[in-house]
Amino acid sequence: MSQATQSPAHLKYDVVIIGGGIMGASTAWFLADEPDFNGRVLVIERDTTLEFASTTHTNSCVRQQFSTELNVRISQFTAEFVHSLRDRMGGDERVPELRIQSFGYMYLAADEGFADTLRANQTIQHAAGAATQLLTPDQIKAAYPFYTVDDIVLGSINTVNEGYFDGSTVNTWWRRQAIERGVEWLQNEVVAITRTGDQIESVTLASGEVIACGQLVNASGPRGARTAAMAGLTLPIEPRKRYSWVIKADQPLDRPLPLTIDPSGVHVRENGGGTYQVGAHSDIDPAADFDDFAMDPDIWMDKVWPAIAHRIPAFEAVRIQAEWTGHYAMNTFDHNAVHGPHPEVRNFLFINGFSGHGLQQSPAMGRGMAEWITHGAYQTLDLSEFGYDRLMHNRPIHERAVI
Template identity: 45%
Template structure:
């Protein structure tokens, strides 16, 4: 194998414009009383703010508290920016179906002052590869996905060879390919679009941090900010990403199983361009996809590998050189000759209980809403989550898509949801 470059230079973010400051600066000119306070202004918090402000039956006041209004270190902008239908859990499939529909019409929906956002959606598809050992799971997942109308096809070895001739089939039994409604997009553009539209609808964004929660008679009545101010509120949404567990503890909830876990993304060029390359998920856990004229790749730790809580953004270049590069070259022979061009690190808010989102009200604190533990799926699920929590606040429950299965109660009852397609 030939390595065309000898180091990976740090690359804080691959997607252009990801470090652009927000278009509307936060303001502190506000009353200290809000109907809804959202702790965290990333893509989840901003999606909740938008859908709530846009709800025809809501006329209250909303405040989003975001500690880093530049978003330079947040999970959203450092995401690999992908969306897929290929889950095993019905609710996850349906959330992504709404997500892709929203992304396709986002320009019109989130237009502000005649400017239509563009998240550069590319429907390149996902290709989940399976060994003989994983074939039964692949078939079961495919059946669940197609039952929900997802455009996903099964390919045997011959089908894989015909469609992806540059793929090494050694150790593979089959693959599952999304022919449409899966792919990748600019994550920071989605965040900016949600945020800008929310502000245009009257949402207040405050550059601060929730450091305390006030409870009275079984409800949240307010929050304390780092600037030593208090905001009274009727609802509090915990959209704090990797700090979700800390915010929950402020409310007296000690067992939210959400942890900050570092994930690294590596960028490289290849001499040979792969025709029709989708986002590939290898049985080893490796993922790789095109990005511009190059490629990005990464891997999550296996079940028996260390994955400690971590909030730093340091890149371990040896992960690419010693592990990812050999895996890449083994699956795609053209990747034997590559030129590493960058890398960055971001975070998952990992739900260590079952790697699925925790959504909705706490059973003993009904105006405290969870929007946490997305475990790498938050970006693609943000439209569905925003709509769902807006319905909980305004309508008193889910009306468009029942997501009660993701409620906090399953954690207390020790009933995990087995999602088989966690990447």
């Protein structure tokens, strides 16, 4: 596989993408795959190992249980893309065949207020073709005997194209094929953006080069607001810490565990081989420093373990095998993506603010960005609902299903 370089081969590119994580890689691949695009593309990534990137710390799951039709359809395209990965990559036999491990997401409502939300969400999901089922506590217990359901009034689950997929492999092949098709990948950092009026002219690298660009894509994850600020633009995105643990149960469950969203906010899912992945955040959830990946020393004992042991008594006896902290790129405006051009600085393009559901939305978002760059409009799924202008006019998208 071609490796990232440290110096650009040219001083002018048709498209410069700041950020080489999942959104940058998706955009680059879809541009390289777009028959009507023949421009020169540069991806600039500060750490091409992605050691601390949100892409690396993801749960790597996909769900259709959203409360807006567009978010449901975005996930449906992800399922289609994952299942046809090799075909979409030209039948390249090096590309593995992937499937979604459809254990589903299990939302648990402990009160009628959230139960009503699940009912309303199911109506939207069904209209979009999702297979969501609402379950009474007795039905939950019959299907998954390991749960405690005495304090639950309703559950919601979809086991069709909802669960784990190998997002790392998708990301690897997006990058690999993009490079093979002529996209340049640079390990460097943008330290300045030159804007003249309503036009982005160039970016300046930490190594000193000034790179002219036709279109500039902000794919810099939790650092998206910092990138926008270099161009004199605002973006309501900040890093939020999310904690993860892999645990091994002394008594593994007798069937796959859905990604269970407990009323406490803690979630836990099947990981395989008697292991399970757990996720949570602190009750007080402030913005984090970009380089702060320290674990909270108390959250496991005070919040997480009590929650999962109550919901699944078999998890009274577990051992932590691994733990880490990642960052959500949290859109504090409405927890949804910001996508497409700035209304005034039209060659500054956003693909930011996914608030924890970025990897699962990356196929549709990268495709949409490539369509916009090539054609000046979305060609398949209309993503204009996520446009920046909603921030300017205070029109939030009310997505109720955020974990």
